[in-house]
Amino acid sequence: MIKQTLSGMFLLCVLPQSIAFADQQSPQSDYRRVEPLLDTNSTILDQKLIYPSGEAQLKAVIVTLMPGEETGRHMHAVPLFGHVLEGELAIHYEGTEEKTFKPGDSFIEALNVWHNGRVVGEKPARILAVFIGNRETPPVIRP
Numbered sequence: 001m002i003k004q005t006l007s008g009m010f011l012l013c014v015l016p017q018s019i020a021f022a023d024q025q026s027p028q029s030d031y032r033r034v035e036p037l038l039d040t041n042s043t044i045l046d047q048k049l050i051y052p053s054g055e056a057q058l059k060a061v062i063v064t065l066m067p068g069e070e071t072g073r074h075m076h077a078v079p080l081f082g083h084v085l086e087g088e089l090a091i092h093y094e095g096t097e098e099k100t101f102k103p104g105d106s107f108i109e110a111l112n113v114w115h116n117g118r119v120v121g122e123k124p125a126r127i128l129a130v131f132i133g134n135r136e137t138p139p140v141i142r143p
Contacts, residue, residue, distance in 0.1 A: 037083060038106040045093060045110045052078050054134035063127045065089070071117040075141050078133030080109035087125030091117040114143070 041049050062085070065071070083106045092098040094114040101107065109115075119125045131139035 038081065038108070040108055042108065043079075043110050044099065044107045045096065045113060047111050047113075049079055049108060050111070051132065052134045052137055054136045057131075057133055057135045059131040059133070059139055061129050061131075063129055065117070065119045065125045065127075067119050067122050067124060069119050073114055073116050073143055075112055075114050076109050076131070076139065077112055077137050077141060078131055078139055079111065080139070081128075081130040081132065082107050082109055083128040085126040085128055087123045088120040089117050089125045089127060090120045091115050 043049060063071075065087075082101070084101045084103050086103055088100060088102050090098050090100045092115060093110050100120060133139055
C-alpha cells in the first residue's frame, strides 16, 4: 500500500512536468546538448526576414577566403545564414558602416543591399553560408 501511494505521488509530481516538457517545441528541449547560434526575424541591417516564393531550395557552402582576399561587390535576394568558423571578416554594406565578424558569430545577411567582405588579419576566414531560397533566384547577384 505504501509502495502504491509513493508511486502515485511520484506520477503526480513527474507527469505534469513531463507534459510541460513535451509541449516545449524548442531544439533545446529536443536534444541534450544544443548550442544556440541565432534566433532572429531580421537581417544584420534590421530588415524584415522574408522568404521568396517558388520551389524552395536550400544550399549550404563553406566559403574560404585567404588573408587580404575580398568577396567582391555583390548582394543576396534570398535569406542567407552566415556563421564564421575561422578568421575575421569585415563586411561593408552600401550606405552603412563596416561590420566585423569573428569566429562563432552568426548573422542573417542583408537582403538586396550591395556589400563587399574582406578578410581581416593574417589568417584565412572560413564562413558557413546557408542560402534559403528557391530554384528561380540565384543565391549571389553580382553587378
